[in-house]
Amino acid sequence: MILSLTTAALPADVPDVKVPNLTLQQTTLSNGLHVILVPDHSAPVYAICITYNVGSRNEHPGRTGFAHLFEHMMFQGSENVGKGEHFILIFNNGGGMNGTTNSDRTNYFEELPKNQLDLGLFLEADRMRSLNITQANLDNQRNAVQEERRQGIDNQPYGRANLDLDNLVYDNFAYKHSTIGYMSDLNAASIDDVRAFFKTYYAPNNAVLTLVGDFDPTEALEKIKKYFGTIPEQPAPPKVDLHEEKHYGERMEIIYDPLARQPEIDMAYLIPPGNTEGNYAMQNLAIILGQGESSRLYQRLVKDKQLASNVSAFANARIGPSLLYISANPRPGVKVEDLQKGLDDEIAALVKDGVTQQELDKAKTLQLRQDIDRRRTVLSTAVLIGQYTVYFSEPELINTIFSKQNGITVEQVDAAAKEYLVNSQRAVVTTYPAANENADAKGAQ
Amino acid sequence: MSRIERRENRNTERYASRSSRAPVLTLAAAACLVLLPSLAGTAAAQGKATELSKVVRLNRAPVNKEVLQVKLPRPEVVHLSNGLTLLLLENHKLPTVSFSLWIKPGQLADPADLPGLAAFTADMLREGTEKRTSDQIATEVDSLGASLDAESDFGVSYTTVAASGLSSSTAQILDLMSDVVLHPTFPADELAKYKERELAGLEQNLSSPGFLAQQAFHRVLYGDFPAAITSPTKASIQKVTVDDLKKFHDQHYVPGNSILGVAGDFQSAEMRTLVEKYFGGWSGAAEAVEKLPDLPAAQASKITLVDRPGSVQTYIIAGNRGIRRGDPEYFDLAVMNQVLGGGPQSRLFLDLREVHGYTYGSYSRFSADIYPGEWQALAPVRTPVTDGSMTQFLHEFKKINDETVPQEELEEAQRAIVARFALSLEQPAQMLNSWLTVHYFDLPVDYWDVYPKHISSISASEVQNAAKKFVDLGHMQWVCVGDRKQIEDVLKKYGPVTVVNAEGQPEN
Numbered sequence A: 001m002i003l004s005l006t007t008a009a010l011p012a013d014v015p016d017v018k019v020p021n022l023t024l025q026q027t028t029l030s031n032g033l034h035v036i037l038v039p040d041h042s043a044p045v046y047a048i049c050i051t052y053n054v055g056s057r058n059e060h061p062g063r064t065g066f067a068h069l070f071e072h073m074m075f076q077g078s079e080n081v082g083k084g085e086h087f088i089l090i091f092n093n094g095g096g097m098n099g100t101t102n103s104d105r106t107n108y109f110e111e112l113p114k115n116q117l118d119l120g121l122f123l124e125a126d127r128m129r130s131l132n133i134t135q136a137n138l139d140n141q142r143n144a145v146q147e148e149r150r151q152g153i154d155n156q157p158y159g160r161a162n163l164d165l166d167n168l169v170y171d172n173f174a175y176k177h178s179t180i181g182y183m184s185d186l187n188a189a190s191i192d193d194v195r196a197f198f199k200t201y202y203a204p205n206n207a208v209l210t211l212v213g214d215f216d217p218t219e220a221l222e223k224i225k226k227y228f229g230t231i232p233e234q235p236a237p238p239k240v241d242l243h244e245e246k247h248y249g250e251r252m253e254i255i256y257d258p259l260a261r262q263p264e265i266d267m268a269y270l271i272p273p274g275n276t277e278g279n280y281a282m283q284n285l286a287i288i289l290g291q292g293e294s295s296r297l298y299q300r301l302v303k304d305k306q307l308a309s310n311v312s313a314f315a316n317a318r319i320g321p322s323l324l325y326i327s328a329n330p331r332p333g334v335k336v337e338d339l340q341k342g343l344d345d346e347i348a349a350l351v352k353d354g355v356t357q358q359e360l361d362k363a364k365t366l367q368l369r370q371d372i373d374r375r376r377t378v379l380s381t382a383v384l385i386g387q388y389t390v391y392f393s394e395p396e397l398i399n400t401i402f403s404k405q406n407g408i409t410v411e412q413v414d415a416a417a418k419e420y421l422v423n424s425q426r427a428v429v430t431t432y433p434a435a436n437e438n439a440d441a442k443g444a445q
Numbered sequence B: 001m002s003r004i005e006r007r008e009n010r011n012t013e014r015y016a017s018r019s020s021r022a023p024v025l026t027l028a029a030a031a032c033l034v035l036l037p038s039l040a041g042t043a044a045a046q047g048k049a050t051e052l053s054k055v056v057r058l059n060r061a062p063v064n065k066e067v068l069q070v071k072l073p074r075p076e077v078v079h080l081s082n083g084l085t086l087l088l089l090e091n092h093k094l095p096t097v098s099f100s101l102w103i104k105p106g107q108l109a110d111p112a113d114l115p116g117l118a119a120f121t122a123d124m125l126r127e128g129t130e131k132r133t134s135d136q137i138a139t140e141v142d143s144l145g146a147s148l149d150a151e152s153d154f155g156v157s158y159t160t161v162a163a164s165g166l167s168s169s170t171a172q173i174l175d176l177m178s179d180v181v182l183h184p185t186f187p188a189d190e191l192a193k194y195k196e197r198e199l200a201g202l203e204q205n206l207s208s209p210g211f212l213a214q215q216a217f218h219r220v221l222y223g224d225f226p227a228a229i230t231s232p233t234k235a236s237i238q239k240v241t242v243d244d245l246k247k248f249h250d251q252h253y254v255p256g257n258s259i260l261g262v263a264g265d266f267q268s269a270e271m272r273t274l275v276e277k278y279f280g281g282w283s284g285a286a287e288a289v290e291k292l293p294d295l296p297a298a299q300a301s302k303i304t305l306v307d308r309p310g311s312v313q314t315y316i317i318a319g320n321r322g323i324r325r326g327d328p329e330y331f332d333l334a335v336m337n338q339v340l341g342g343g344p345q346s347r348l349f350l351d352l353r354e355v356h357g358y359t360y361g362s363y364s365r366f367s368a369d370i371y372p373g374e375w376q377a378l379a380p381v382r383t384p385v386t387d388g389s390m391t392q393f394l395h396e397f398k399k400i401n402d403e404t405v406p407q408e409e410l411e412e413a414q415r416a417i418v419a420r421f422a423l424s425l426e427q428p429a430q431m432l433n434s435w436l437t438v439h440y441f442d443l444p445v446d447y448w449d450v451y452p453k454h455i456s457s458i459s460a461s462e463v464q465n466a467a468k469k470f471v472d473l474g475h476m477q478w479v480c481v482g483d484r485k486q487i488e489d490v491l492k493k494y495g496p497v498t499v500v501n502a503e504g505q506p507e508n
Helices: A066-073 A085-091 A114-129 A135-154 A159-169 A183-188 A191-201 A217-228 A277-290 A296-304 A336-353 A357-373 A378-392 A397-406 A410-420 B003-013 B024-029 B117-127 B134-143 B167-182 B188-205 B209-222 B234-239 B242-252 B268-279 B330-341 B347-355 B383-402 B407-419 B428-440 B447-457 B460-470 B484-492
Strands: A004-007 A018-021 A025-028 A034-039 A045-052 A096-101 A106-113 A207-213 A251-257 A264-271 A308-315 A322-330 A426-433 B076-079 B085-090 B096-103 B147-151 B159-166 B258-264 B302-307 B313-321 B363-366 B374-382 B477-482 B497-500
Touching: A025 A217, A034 A217, A034 A378, A045 A114, A045 A378, A066 A096, A066 A106, A066 A135, A066 A183, A066 A191, A085 A096, A085 A114, A106 A114, A106 A378, A114 A207, A114 A217, A135 A159, A135 A183, A135 A191, A135 B313, A135 B347, A135 B374, A159 A251, A159 A264, A159 A322, A159 A426, A207 A217, A207 A378, A264 A277, A264 A336, A264 A410, A277 A296, A277 A308, A277 A322, A277 A336, A277 A357, A277 A397, A277 A410, A296 A308, A296 A322, A296 A336, A296 B134, A308 A336, A308 B188, A322 A336, A336 A410, A336 A426, A357 A397, A357 A410, A357 B096, A357 B134, A357 B159, A378 A397, B085 B268, B085 B428, B096 B167, B096 B428, B117 B134, B117 B147, B117 B159, B117 B167, B117 B188, B117 B242, B134 B147, B134 B167, B147 B167, B159 B167, B167 B268, B188 B234, B188 B242, B209 B302, B209 B313, B209 B374, B209 B477, B258 B268, B258 B428, B302 B484, B313 B383, B330 B347, B330 B363, B330 B374, B330 B383, B330 B407, B330 B447, B330 B460, B347 B363, B347 B374, B347 B383, B374 B383, B383 B460, B383 B477, B383 B484, B407 B447, B407 B460, B428 B447, B477 B484, B484 B497
Parallel strands: A034 A207, A251 A426, B085 B258, B302 B477, B302 B497
Antiparallel strands: A004 A018, A025 A034, A045 A106, A045 A207, A096 A106, A264 A322, A264 A426, A308 A322, B076 B085, B096 B159, B096 B258, B147 B159, B313 B374, B313 B477, B363 B374
């Protein structure tokens, strides 16, 4: 039996559910490619994910957005696959695929019916071995990426605020700049940049291959060796220092946004790196503050005081210093300052009085549910294991995350709140509709 | 995100088979190759690359020519004595369970002077019952790690109430779900707060290019037919009363109008007993189906420009009215759409993005309900290439009208649709949805068994006929959301242009 059912040790107040334990079969090929196989025969499908240990954190000033532009180039053809043929082959055979880039990693994944195992392996191996780079294709994808930026940021209300917030809250360039990059830097990217980046980062020894689904592991490993085994290893890429120097004051910015019709407050607090006690504590805190209609900020600011029309909180878990975001829009007629004070009062109350056991149990139950849902498909499982491996060198986190989250105590959450929910650790970006720029912005609504 | 906003997102994505929308902050932090399925260079900064990038097929990758034959597992169907139809689909991979209740009718039944009534009623279910306050419901749902959402999407003929959570809390979830469906009280103070949130959400929506585009498109496509409406109005939000909600609920929320689907980790016999316990006391026979008004005649092709000053992109939609869910032409349209714009391997994406670099993504999609839904193609493009994008859209529309699809391309499109079935087998909630569709629209019980055969039997001439009917250039409605100053003259080259503002009022 491949899925052995183990009962996670959970206290009575967090539901006692059986989470299937996944058996990870790990191998490292002679060229350094880390292979993780997870057979799962619950549906006749499989997913492959190659996670490369490179993201926008590896970029240099003047080339922001390059890791992501490069990701697009991985679909422009390789020795045995034509430009655009990847889409055609995957979708016309009933599959799904994508590539995504964030600050810490770049991943490429496909999900296919089980009788197309060779197709997924071949496509990933061919472009790890040989990329076909032309000026016309680079120009074409530069356009596509710049449209992605316009569609997601420049043509959206508050798009600017989201970029500026990260820029404000970090000093270290690695996380300070956006993954999508500046337009001028995207314009500057050259064919030589693409070639050098490929050679430095797209080597088997800088990648993890996760294969999850309905296959025979012995046969699958043979095929992986056949397709990937002869791709040459490269020198290890340079390491990136993610250290963030101590901050000595709150950072603030005001934006007049021509596309916004209402003001918005966006805040970010620096919190510890992912997969640490402090980060797990802050994950719980974010849920207690702003996820779900019973959360503190929703209950107090949206329902009781009616200062906000909506509010949310979310903490991320990166390789390096991470962020807890809070975002809120004032209800029409409410002054931005009054909403800001409302937010600050709630945060101050939480830091002073701490959280209750009931709130913490609620947050843990929500995380348990979310973690189980992330195991729904072979694709999301393959993506998660690849990410845990590149981020924390801990593929088994797919199984152990349940007990790590559940082990967090009220005392740990309270201590983390006191340490990290402080103004000197945060940045605040306030957006006003541009129409208010020359009017009395303070009283705008 | 406000509830209106969430509804808008669902609305614009309701055609898609799979949908996900990352929170805005995550969107800013991560970047993808393609944003599926929604609408999620320098040399070329002027809009013209010196050399075009070409799509190339080398045909060297190892492809298994066999399509994996799979069968969607059928649910157990139970008819409860109170008229409620129950579908039970066991799947034990993970310890979760999901419920989906479809109630006829939805927004199409809204009174003309109260657009949004079905949605208001659905949204307010969670705001108080005979036993629980709004806060108690929120706390109970969150404490179970569950979700409980009711919605009545614009353009859809039914309301859905969906709940899901850990299978260890199945009874508590059912208890909550039945309480909000059977015994809501629509408290006046909660309604007052809800109105404030909705008004703010409506204002927020008016800044979204996608929302503005869909709003204008549905207005020109449907005229005074109810599907023209894509959101409530300021007036309807202010006007709606507790009595309106109670009346709508009492009249329509009855078991005879409803189907309840359950998928996940449970034993069918036990689930049936539980559903009897929580929904057995619900009563009310099916209503006579209210006749929808006649559709106004389709208008001659024109362009509606929604002025959004400051825009750096033009959001283009072009489309026509389509089909009802039960129409035999469903398969013809599905294959035609797959060829033209069903995915990144389809013509629109390869042309507008991979060759011309005008957009991050261009797709087409269709909806089908108890009235002729829509077929639409769309792409957000940077402002300077509005002209080029209109040209390429027209080129692709004419091509699929005038030329039969090559046999190989046709077979690939059919294979793409049929082979995808394997992937749905690991999504119990999605499979359940497929069966709810069959029962709601009275499709044959073997519908999904013979679906691949129907798709595979469509000929190239049937695809062309579908194109002539649904990619109908003579009646095509174009909507362009963007900066009027920069695009009005360009658009005039393609047809008569009407300019409106965000609220839909004509501009001179």
